[in-house]
Amino acid sequence: MGIERLEQIKITDDDITWVESIMGFRFNNDRVNIIKNLESIDVQAFPGSGKTTTLIAKLAILARKWPYNNSGICVLSHTNVAREEIEERLGNTDIGRKLLAYPHFIGTLHSFFDTFVALPWIRSKGFCMNMIDSDVVRKSRWYMLPRGTRVYLEKNYRDAQICSYNGNIGRIDWDKQGETRQKILEAIQKSQSDGNFTFDEMLLYAKQAFDECDSLPVGLQQRFPIIFIDEAQDTNSFQWELIHKAFPEASGMTIRQGFGDSNQAIYNYVNEIVERPAFPRPSPLLLSESKRFDNRIAHLANTVAISAEQMKGTENDFSGKQSSHTLYLFSKDKVGQVIEEFAQLLLDTFSDEELLKNKKRGCHVIGMVHVKKDETTEKQFPKGIYDYWPNYEARRTSKSINPNSLIEYFRMGRFEFEKNNELCAQIEWIAKGIRRLINKAKGQNLIAATNNPFLSIIKQFPEEKQLEIRKDFYVLSSADISKEEEWQSVVSILKDILKGLDLTINEKVKEFIAWTNENYFSCNAQEAIPQVMPNHYVFEDKISERCVDLEFGSIHSVKGRTHLATLVLETYSKAHNMKAILKYLCNKPPKSVGSNHSRLKCQYVAMTRAKALLCLAMPIEFVDDKAQKSLQDTGWTIKVVD
Known part of the structure; x- marks a missing residue:
């Protein structure tokens, strides 16, 4: 029984009208075509294009028409955002409750492979199950080792991370044969016999199950004839390997669709070189129109996009302002003034009413490097966010009181x-x-x-x-x-x-x-007592006495969020980030991306957060007169901080 059983499910215009009525959202032709499509194909969705809303609408229609009691829809992601969105938008409806219950599965990749593959496989080998937690389990194994072994490992720059299988069952990050290796393996085996596993070990056991049990994929495909992968760009090579083993395309038994944006793959393929990413597959469907910002910001962000497709913007409440999307150029002794210049521009651009109305979105200052590990050298300056604002504290992420004096x-x-x-x-x-x-x-x-x-x-x-x-x-x-x-x-x-x-x-x-x-x-x-988030900077214009609140953070911390305004700071990791991709920012990209994939993707994420105002900041010595002219032609306002 293959995907031919899904041929009886047809998504019609009436279904679109119905889902619009329950979601309170109107879908344009591009979104309607994606909702109706039931082929194995990927969806390249640009920032603010309504990807999650479109996917949830499609799931609602499928759940309403789903005729099977013992097979269901599978939705995989890296977080529970899709499930939370369904609970928020459809939780009070029969359709929402149906989607979140058997026979359907909506959850993370880890929870899927744990539930349907690794756990049954581990139990079949006689293991019990007590705990799945990487940090706690590794630490407990570490202290199972004799003290002398721990001291020896520490001298060889190893810590508790060594106490788990790495890459394959039975393999650890220690090549030497001998007593030390045996003690580590014994600690892992004892821990697992007590039912304690790391998250990655669960995936390794899932891989072992696929390698040793040929019938397993057949059962999974019968159970889930259609699978959606949300935020597909953040799926790494090992996870794709498991997905392909579970739902091989050649079998013709499962429809698979990936939703994501290849330009935003900043968590994907960490420390690995991938020539041909698994997402998107050739000829994806496109959601190219962003509802977050207008064409001016879309044009600036397109300069650093990896994908060949171009994003479009949409006119919004702020488009009429013709905001000055500004590139601040500063001499290194003026670095501290950059934040104040940006804050003043915010006050000049937005009224107090607009700032208050958009308080939840906020005005953000972000950079690629934000954790201070050592002192900044002259060559590296500015290295991280902390070089612009010394009070930045990378580790503080919860609400606290942050006095001003x-x-x-x-x-x-x-x-x-x-x-x-x-x-x-x-x-x-x-x-x-x-x-x-x-x-x-x-x-x-x-x-x-x-x-x-x-x-x-x-x-x-x-x-x-x-x-x-x-x-x-x-x-x-x-x-x-x-x-x-x-x-x-x-x-x-x-x-x-x-x-x-x-x-x-x-x-x-x-x-x-x-x-x-x-x-x-x-x-x-x-x-x-004023409750102020840490890493917030309140700027006051001494003449008008108006104030604006700036929130500081890393680029990774704001992925998926919408800002009123964003300032992206130059930072240093092996090289200065924006200096390395300056030709792209000037809209004159080189023929080859080279080693700049991760820089471009981080910059793209950073430059696609703002709804109304986008700014960058770089040392003036990085940008000569010719580059300044190209940046102005691209759409940037140049402001020299003096």
């Missing part, structure tokens, strides 16, 4: 102490503030964000000075800061701390340590 950190510490009587919490808040103070005085992220800011500060001082600094912190924790003159005594101690690091007071430090009498942290008004 140092005294607010002290008040928050006092609030925590009075509320919980915990001195350590008070010291932590004071240390957070002093860390920011030191970074402002240094003009760069000298002390990175850690779980113990107090210890991070102490380590900056010679050992003979550390006891003195500890005493300073004790004095600061008990200091009275209720009056301005008392705060000045605190400032004197802070100046001595800075002096110990050969740092002095600059204008930004003066502003940060200035006395304010606003007390946001009274114990009786906890709701008044």
Whole structure:
């Protein structure tokens, strides 16, 4: 029984009308053609083109017409976004509930191969199942090793990551034969006999099942005659191998459709070279019209697209503004002004009402490199987001209070102490503030964000000075800061701390340590504490007193999101990112992409987030007069930061 059984399912214009009525969405001809298509074909969908909405509409129609009780529709992705979208849009309908139940499967690639392949196979070998968790399982195996073995492995630059199969069952990341290898394998085998596996090991057992059980693909194809792969561009080579083993196209038993955007494959094929990616297959269907932005942004983003197809934009509420999509060129000593220039442009472009209305989308500053691992050399500058804004903290991703002045950190510490009587919490808040103070005085992220800011500060001082600094912190924790003159005594101690690091007071430090009498942290008004996301920068125009909030983050962190406005920063990873692809940005691409695939894809993701305003920032020395002219001809406004 093959896909001929699906021939009785036809998607008609009446079905389109029905699904539009329940989803409240009108589909144009391109989307209608994709919804109606029931062949094995891929869909190349550009950013903001309504890919997920189109797929969900198709699933709703298929579920409504589905005649089988023991075979179903399969939807695979890397996250549960598709399932969550169905729950949100169709969860209250009979169709939605039908889609999310047997015989259909909507979930991640890992959960599919675990449920239908790896788990039954592992149990058939006599294993029980207790836990699937890579970090926890590897760590438990690591501590099963004798201490001497762990010390030896650490000297050879190995850690808990070595405690799992790699590539094949029985293979580990240790080529040497001998006692060490045997102990690692014994720890893995003991762990698995207790029912503990890593996520990747589950996929390896799935591969073993396919290699040793020829009937397995036949059963899967009978169970799922139609399969959709969402975000198909993020599927790596090993995952494609499993998909092809489970649903071989040559069998003619399954319809397979992939939905995604090859230009946004920034998670795909990590550390592997792929000459012919599995997605998209030749002659894909296209969703080329973005509903996110207009043709001006679409044209700028098309310059860095890998695919031959061109994206189109759609007029929106902001198109009439004719926003100045700006390339900021700065000398390296002016790098700190780039953020302020962008913020001022936002205030000049958007009204307060527009900023408030689009608060959820927000205004974002992003870069490819954002984690600080070491100091930035002169050749590398600017290396990461932290070189533009020293207060950026890559590890902080949850909501917290982020005071704007140092005294607010002290008040928050006092609030925590009075509320919980915990001195350590008070010291932590004071240390957070002093860390920011030191970074402002240094003009760069000298002390990175850690779980113990107090210890991070102490380590900056010679050992003979550390006891003195500890005493300073004790004095600061008990200091009275209720009056301005008392705060000045605190400032004197802070100046001595800075002096110990050969740092002095600059204008930004003066502003940060200035006395304010606003007390946001009274114990009786906890709701008044301003809840501010970390890595947010609030810019205020001193003349108009208008403010705009900027959110900082990596390019990877904003994939799939829509912004009101985006600033993309030049960063360095083996080379400066935008400098390496400057010819593409100038709309004069070289004949060969060469080694720039990943840079172009990251840049494409970054340049397709903004609904209304797109900006870039690069050192002026990277862009000569000829390149500036080409960039202007492409559609960029050039702004030299001076």
